[in-house]
Amino acid sequence: MKKALFVLLAVLAIGLLMVSCGKKETPTATAPAPAQAVAQPATVPAPTPAPVAEQPKPAKVIKIALIIENTIDDKGWCQAMHDGITLAVQQNPGRIEYSYSEKMKPVDAGSAVLQYAGQGYDVIIGHGAQYKNLITEMAAEYPDISFAFGTSSEIVGPNVFSYMPQSEETGYLNGLIAGMLTKSNVIGLIGPVDGGDAARYNRGFVLGVKAVNASANVMVAHTGSFSDFVKATEVAHSQIRSGADILTGSSQQALGGLRAVADYRDKDIWWVGQDLAQIGIPEGYKVLSASSYNYAAVINTLVKRLDAGIKGGENIPMNFNNDGFVFKFNDATKSKITSAVEAKVNEALAAFKGQAGHASVVDWSSVKYN
Amino acid sequence: MTFIINILSLGIPFSVALLIASLGEMFNQRSGIFNLGCEGMMAMGAFLGMLVPYSIGKGADVPGIYNYLGLMLATGVGALLGIFFALVVVTFRAPQGIAGIGMQMFGVGTAGTLFRHFIGGTQSVPGINTAPIPGLSRIPVLGPLFFNHNPLVYVAFLLVPLSWWVLFKTPWGLRVRAVGTHPRAADSIGIQVNRVRYQALAVGGALAGLAGAYLSLCQAKMFSDEIIAGRGFIAVALVYFGQWHPVKIMGGALLFTLAQALQLAIQGLGIDFPYEFLVMLPYLLVIIVLAFSRKTQKMGPTSLGKPFNREMRT
Structure with missing residues (x-):
């Protein structure tokens, strides 16, 4: 009996070890010296000695910790945030020190937050609405630390930022392209769940399609999961069999939809993406824009x-107004984009860029697709 | 009509991973071993299946043989995992439920760790494509339904009669059923209970590995840590649903995936109905059928989940 118990515990321990090994520890992306951030005052030649300029106080290095449920290279949700922080590190030389913890389920993430808090991090970001409760609790416990979570527009505490992508704008642009280029007049939309920025993207997409092609049929289906790309392939195949010739989808599960589109190599079936990384992958030859x-x-x-x-x-x-989004046509499939499509997209893009503040040009909440 | 054909033609390939894994689990349970680790074995199969073509092609097309090498590797390692599981639950007589959970965590964790080490992030492979059967695939209605699939779809459905034949018509199948039902009686007539259980678990593991490789090489053509997404547990449920019989298991797998294809098609119609209920539909269906299958409890292998110790009186 003891032997059996020992073996059982050993198997469980190995299992747990392997699961925990899947979570990357928190490497520091970069930690340049704070002195690099000191702004140099401009020198103006003058006949008289210039007054001695007061040296600005070196800006404080801000330590940012990111907690994500997937990985930094998931070609979707988590990678987008990681890439964004990495870019911000480069744009603010010497100002940001960055660490991250991957594969953190909300129930596990508390220990990571405590560790970061203990290590003196200034900002702790829980990237996903699922971290809201954790962030709210931790923010009350550590009032001197700033927390952030998203996507959400809720304000949950004086030391908590929330962020909300107004994804109806990106959806609208892709919708314009799909609406103008569809030949079958059937368009597929693969959603994860009908909530958060995915709901905004989907509704913006429908509005975009309808703005240029009122008779188009947008088939909307949800997989019920952000990460089950096998199910997304099933949805995509289902929609293609039903006549869809342009498809789109959001979150990391959408990669499965693109993979399914790529199965129709020689057919006029295309994808408009919600992540630029999709252009660079082997299936990118099916992506019109992202x-x-x-x-x-x-x-x-x-x-x-x-x-x-x-x-x-x-x-x-x-x-688009605060550069929170980037839009790109795929150079490899640019021949499919007509000048009329390009003009329409550029017109909408200009309107988005000129619209400051929280209000969006696209009234996404008015759309009811089922 | 097109609507129905689309549902049927999608439900069939969707069912393959579940069908293969369920048939493997059936052999496990028929021998008296309850393997909740199916999910982990599938995860290992999914990773190893795509590792071979990915390592050689790095996303580009590779000769088909490498895809089949991937399938073989996944199947072989699945068999080894089955033997490892047998060591734990047959030789050391560990509680099968807990050991199964350990195996599930071990498989998923190992696959994820190796994936990060050897591949890095989510990557796709060209995989194995549809192979329409010449002539037959052009038959109206029946062609797209039955003769325009991936080669593994045909293999999976051929495994059903093969499993039936092995289980009910061969001496080995008789031994498997005997050790799962009356291991002491089987032992008394000279059947080596533990050896048969090892063999059944190796077969079950091999099929679980193959099922995982189907997902990564044929259906999704990519891998990520969460590729199995609970399908291993659904496979275990389908064995109960199918009352440990290959044909009924096939029926259960098809019912589940046809319901899945139906709910996707209904969502696409834009009917004003909460999609959450539609997503639930296949799972709800399995639960309802299980709840109303009163015979199920009676038909299961009577020694299922019970370790065998020939030195101990029962």
Whole structure:
């Protein structure tokens, strides 16, 4: 009996060890010296000796910790935030020190937050609405630390920022393309769940399609999961069999939809993406365009707020106006994009860029697709 | 009509991973071993299946033989995991439920760790494509339904009669059923109970590995840590659903995936109905059928989950 118990415990221990090995520890992406951030005053030649300029106080290095449920290279949700922070690190030389913890389920993430808090991090980001409760609790416990979570527009504490991508804008652009280029007049939309920024993207997409092609049929189906890309392939095949010739989808599960589209190599079936990384993968030859989140906009705003002594209590929107989104046609499939499509997209893009603040040009909440 | 054909033609390939894994689990349970670790074995199969073509092609097309080498590797390692599981639950007589959970965690964790080490992030492979059967695939209605699938779809459905034949018509199948039902009686007539259980678990593991490789090489054509997404547990449920019989298990797998294809098609119609209920539909269906299958409890292997110790009186 003892032997059996020992073996059982050994198997469980190995299992647990292997699971925990899947979670990367928290490497520091970069930690340049703070002195690099000191702004040099401009020197103006003058006949009289210039007054001695007061040396600005070296800006404080802001330590940012990121907690994500998937990995930094998932070609979707988590990678977008990681790439955004990495870009912000480059854009703010010497100002940001960055660490991350991958594969953190909300129930496990508390210990990571405690560790970061103990190590003196200034900002702890839980990237996903599922971290809201944890962040809210921890923020009350550590009032001197700034926390952030998203996507959400809720304000949950004086030291908590929330961020919300106004994804209806990216959806709208892709919708314009799909609506103008569809030949079958059937378009497929693969959603994870009908909530958060996915709901905004989907509804923006429907509005975009309807703006240019009122008779188009947008088939909307949800997989019920952000990460089950096998199910997304099933949805995509189902929609293609039903006549869809342009498909789209959001979150990391959407990669399965693109993979299914790539199965129809020689057919006029295309994908409009929600992540620029999709253009660069082997299936990229099926991608007409992609728009991506640029979380550097959120991080840069956070840095500015912290510099101003504001620790939270605000919602940071992401849109084309504040460079929170990037849109790109795929060079490899540019021949499919007509000048009329390009003009329409550029017109909408200009409208988005000119629209400041939280209000969006696209009234996404008015759309009811089922 | 097109609507129905689409549902049927999608439900069939969707069912393959569940069908293969369930048949493997059936052999496990028929021998008296309850293997909750199916999910972990599938995860290992999914990773190893795509590792071979990915390592050689790095995303580009590779000769088909490498895909089949991937399938073989996944099947072989699945068999080894089955033997490892047998060591734990047959030789050391560990509680099968807990050991199964350990195996599930071990498989998923190992696959994820190796994936990060050897591949890095989510990557795709060209995989194994549809192989329409010449002539037959052009038959109206029946062609797209039955003769325009991936080669592994045909293999999976051929495994059903093969499993039936092995289980009910061969001496080995008789021994498997005997050790799962009356191991002491089987032992008394000279059947080596533990050896047969090892063999059944190796077969079950091999099929679980193959099922995982089907997902990564044929259906999704990519791998990520969460590729199995609970399908291993559904496979275990389908064995109960199918009352440990290959044909009924096939029926259960098809019912589940046809319900899945149906709910996707209904969502696409844009009917004003909460999609959450539609997503639930296949799972709900399995639960309802299980709840109303009163015979199920009576038909199971009577020694299922009970370790065999020939030195101990029962």
